[in-house]
Amino acid sequence: MSLLQTIDIRRNYGKLPVLKGINLSIEPGEVVSIVGASGAGKTTLLQILGTLDRPDSGELQIAGQNVFGLNDRQLAQFRNERIGFVFQFNNLLPEFTALENVCLPGFIVGKDERTVRQRATELLELLGLRDRVSHLPSQLSGGEQQRVAVARALINQPAIVFADEPSGNLDSHNAQELHQLFFKLRDEFGQTLVIVTHNEQLADLADRKLIIRDGMMFS
Structure with missing residues (x-):
C-alpha cells in the first residue's frame, strides 16, 4: 500500500491553472525528488502534499487517511503528528536553543516533556550536534542550523518529510553533507x-x- 497517493489534484489561481491533474504514488521508505522550472507548480504541489493548502479538486491520502476530508482543526493535528517539513530558510526561532527548537513540535502535540527532550537530544547527537544542543541559532553555522531543522522535522516520528529547496541556502560542502544525511535517514530509519x-x-x-x-x- 502506498504511503502517499494523489488522485487528479488540481489547483488554480484565479483563472490560471497551476496544477492540471497530478496523480502520484509514493511508497514507504522512498526518497523522491521533484524538479521543474520556476513557476511550474513545484511549491504549490508541495504545499498541497504537506496539507498547508487545499486543492480545488482531487484527493490526497497519506498513511491511509483521506486528509482533505478532515476539518481545519483535525488537519492541523494530523499535520503536526504525521508530517515533517524542512525549508530552504530553516525558520528556527532565534530566542530558543537548538534543543528547544527541536522540541517545539513535540510540545505542540502534547507529548511528555521529558520524553520529547530525550528524543530531541538523541536526534541532535545523531546529526552530529552533540556539542551544539544549548547553542542559539545565531551561534550555529548554516549547515548546523539546517541539521537542527531536520531534527525538528523528525521529532514526532512523521510518516513523511517534505523538503523545499533544503540545500538552496547552503554552500556546496554543507549541501553535500545535507544530501548524504537524507539518505542516511532513509537507510537507517526507513x-x-x-x-x-x-x-x-x-x-x-x-x-x-x-x-x-x-x-x-x-x-
Missing part, C-alpha cells in the same frame, strides 16, 4: 522523503526523479 529542489545532484540521487512541467507530472 524515512520517506519528498524533496523539491533545483539541485540536480540531489535530484539525481533520489530513488525517483519526477518533473513538473506546465502543471503536469512526468517521470
Whole structure:
C-alpha cells in the first residue's frame, strides 16, 4: 500500500491553472525528488502534499487517511503528528536553543516533556550536534542550523518529510553533507522523503526523479 497517493489534484489561481491533474504514488521508505522550472507548480504541489493548502479538486491520502476530508482543526493535528517539513530558510526561532527548537513540535502535540527532550537530544547527537544542543541559532553555522531543522522535522516520528529547496541556502560542502544525511535517514530509519529542489545532484540521487512541467507530472 502506498504511503502517499494523489488522485487528479488540481489547483488554480484565479483563472490560471497551476496544477492540471497530478496523480502520484509514493511508497514507504522512498526518497523522491521533484524538479521543474520556476513557476511550474513545484511549491504549490508541495504545499498541497504537506496539507498547508487545499486543492480545488482531487484527493490526497497519506498513511491511509483521506486528509482533505478532515476539518481545519483535525488537519492541523494530523499535520503536526504525521508530517515533517524542512525549508530552504530553516525558520528556527532565534530566542530558543537548538534543543528547544527541536522540541517545539513535540510540545505542540502534547507529548511528555521529558520524553520529547530525550528524543530531541538523541536526534541532535545523531546529526552530529552533540556539542551544539544549548547553542542559539545565531551561534550555529548554516549547515548546523539546517541539521537542527531536520531534527525538528523528525521529532514526532512523521510518516513523511517534505523538503523545499533544503540545500538552496547552503554552500556546496554543507549541501553535500545535507544530501548524504537524507539518505542516511532513509537507510537507517526507513524515512520517506519528498524533496523539491533545483539541485540536480540531489535530484539525481533520489530513488525517483519526477518533473513538473506546465502543471503536469512526468517521470
